[in-house]
Amino acid sequence: MKKILNISIGFLIIAFTFTSCNNGESSKSNGALSSNAAEKVYVAPGEHDEFYAFISGGFSGQLSVYGLPSGRLFKVIPVFSQDAEKAYGYNEETKPMLNTSHGFIPWDDSHHPDISQTKGELDGRYVYINANNTPRIAKIDLTTFETTEIIEIPNSAGNHSSSFVTENTEYVVAGTRFSVPIPQKDMPIKDYKGNFKGALSFLKVNPDNGEMSIKFQILMPGFNYDLSHPGRGKSHGWFFFTTYNTEEASSLLEVNASQNDKDFIAAINWKKIEEYVNNGGGTKMPTNYAHNLYSEETHSATSTMIKEVLTVNPLDVPGAIYFLPTPKSPHGCDVDPSGEYIVGNGKLSADLTVHSFTKMLDAIANKKHDGEAYGIPILRFEDVLAGTVKQSGLGPLHTEFDGKGNAYTTFFISSEVVKWKLGTWEVIDRKPTYYSVGHLMIPGGNSAKPFGKYVLAMNKITKDRYLPTGPEVTQSAQLYDISGDKMELLLDFPTIGEPHYAAGCPASLIKANSKKLYKLAENKHPYAAKSDADTKVTRNGKEVHVQMTMIRSHFSPDNIEGIKVGDKVYFHVTNLEQDYDVPHGIAIIGANTSELLIMPGQTETFVWEPKQVGVWPFYCTDFCSALHQEMQGYVRVSPASSSIPLSWSLGD
């Protein structure tokens, strides 16, 4: 115990020295810099930002959309959590999106968004993002900025080393952070070692519509699989995963998982495993997981339970998986745009470790092994090492690249971003962050073609940076200009939830494809009313279906009678507008779901179970027109025993 205390005090002292030194440096040039910075982030009224930034919402379970360089928030896209603002997860159409083998799970912890790629470059079609807690991967369609698919990952726990895409979006990976018994069973936790397994799932992506399906799961030794990155260019076909807890401890991991001097980066030749699987390899295993798909035609989601998954034992595909020893519990795992360098940041090490892909192939060809772990060959550290960036800072986490031969690494403990040169491993520049930076993002920095103009640092702590808001203060991101030799801090801006990681993309790749409305003629919702003539109210026992329309500035019908206490009333509401940016909302008194927010041409449904007799109003919740306030109606609710027939009307 005393030893741990000593170590942390040691860290604190060093951290203090580093930050104080950096603070001094920045204050020198503050005056001139800030006026220049304001100009660089200013986007005049009516002008558009140059980049979209998709910043994860962390424990909010959502994905937020910001503009860069302005740092303006445009939208929060609901993904893994219910969102009352948009009725996502509340309306009948999107509830199936949050279905899992554990039932309806309306929350998660979303971490790593990644934009789809073609030939190693961003194509701006989809964003994939992981749910950590109840392992899932979601697809967001960038024509609508809506979540259109969520697939649950069986045999996985703490879906952290995901969701990164290969260079033609052949695969999205979902690597487990926690190893667990596979299949799950009741067993003593202390028997972890040798009995738990880590599932690395490879999800095949349909090139036409981006849809995912689990192609295979590799059942790896029971380590923790922390982060991952696909190879690209020369290393295309390989995937790299950092590991920690190669000790396979199950208790007090801060100590027990920090004993080995080196953990591993697992290098996986997925093309080889794909070939093995395509030739009938692998073992089908019974399981149960949800695959949820949203249809733009029916405006509704369906959830299908899948009962089987194909698993691969690494020992059955010799030559497909190797371990690269990497110092001190590496966290980030990042591959440079050329695909040659694999950066493994030992979070307890002061040095950065960079492996060489060429050297790795060479070591494999010459069978230079240094033992094995559970039958998987371990390559010799010296044989695969490309170089180390010495004394670069404290607590290195993540690295991105500018496409000009430089790398940028975040240091959590010393709160800074460090710029260094690939190949010479020399530190070129360092800038403080405020404070405790996790990931950083360069638009396209995760692809073969980075747009090396800005780096966005995502911080865990803000303390004094903003007006205080009680014990909970805002999370934040910081934007740096990296177009010159030295980095320049341009902007602080608050973010939602935890800005865990982000993906950035030139706006031009996305905005031209953005949908303005849904065509009413293409609406295939089973309860759509496409004109006032289609509106009706029907009863089926205690179930009542109201097919309603909305347009500026009325609902049709706006008077409904014949509803009884104890009924389950489904309001299926269609927005008849065919104009950009004219949604309408609807809510009714006593409803225990969210209001609906319905886009032009769309149909959405909420359920209302009236508990009291009376005449109850409903109204439009989205200010839509000069007569928005008049956009309202009444439902008459009679006693359960009443014989008043159903009737509905609009006007006299």
Add this chain to the structure above:
Amino acid sequence: MKKSNIIMLIAALLPLGLFLFPLWKITLEAPQYPTPLGMYIHINDFSDVNPFDIKNINLMNHYVGMKYIPDAIPEFKIFPAGILITTILGLIIAFKGNYKWFLSWFILMIVLSTAGLYDFYLWEHDYGHDLDPKAIMKFTNPDGSVMGFQPPLFGTKHILNFTAHSYPRLGSLFLGLGIAASFIAYLVGKKTNKIIS
């Protein structure tokens, strides 16, 4: 074939361009419509400039009680027939007639076009003035009379929050060129006739 008759032949054929290109365009600009709403008028149809524009014009206009722009009006049957008949007439004249007939065709076309424009004006006037008495919003002119919302026949006009533009399009140009060409055919025919006699 004489030069004047060839010109007359072209003159008779040019109005057929009305079947290929719109006759007129009305555009409505407002701050909340960064992409203005617009409507093309063809010889036989209305059409949207951008998808759903007419539906959205109708939605906007119903606030002041204007009627919905219908899918079709009777003129959409009469105008095409008129153009086809005058073209056939023009062709017969081009092949059989002399320059005096060219002038007759020219005058006929001027009369018919003027009648068409007048009909268009009447339709616009009715559209802009025959308002639903239960309209949500009522506006009066400074003199107290009920405000009309008639779009301009030609040119630009401010109507409440909208700026309306109304201008001929390519189809009208074809018609105009055809009419002008028949007059040229008449002049050329007259000149050659003099030289010969």
